[in-house]
Amino acid sequence: MPEPVRTLRIKKKGLWHRTHLVNDEEGELLGRLSVRRNKWGLVVSGEYRPEKGEVLRIRRDPGLLRGQFSLWSEDGEWLGSSLRWAFFRRQIDILTGSKPYRIVPARGFSRGWRVIATKTGEAVSIRLGLGSAEIQQLRKINIELLLFAHFLGSLTPWECFWPTAMDAEERGSGSAKPVRA
DSSP, X not given: OOOOXXXXXXXXEOSSSOEEEEEOTTOOEEEEEEEEEOTTSOXXXXXXXXXXXXXXXXXXXXXXXXXXXXXXXXXXXXXXXXXXXXXXOOOEEEEOSSOEEEEEEOSXXXXXXXXXXXXXXXXXXXXXXXXXXXXXXXXXXXXXXXXXXHHHHHTOGGGGSXXXXXXXXXXXXXXXXXXXX
């Protein structure tokens, strides 16, 4: 795994209306990501308020599939959207207009997610703790997309423990050569 370009540490506060405090490597607060639920407990929106900069809004898109959210700037500019194509599928697709990304569970038996760029591979690693998370940025990627991926991954922390089929494909593509009879 390459050296991280940037590391963000997140502390979670609250239970029903959870707030994620986003800090940099030195512990300086960068902003707050708040998650809002309706009366049935369904996450309906999120909002990132940085200490300085533009406010980002995340809202649930109408639809039957879970994981359908869109990311908007304060001025109403669309920055990206997410979609889960099947109800039991753990992969989340993120469309940004320029590059598609996938959020998949971390390698092995661990709690976390990976953001995979289509052409360049793993771009972000998100490790989940009990009341915290650590985001390691491995390639150049927008901070908005980092936070959007963390928001989506934090909604389903129990789904990331088991390895994914992508890991089996990566292990199977090693240096083993087929035996000829």
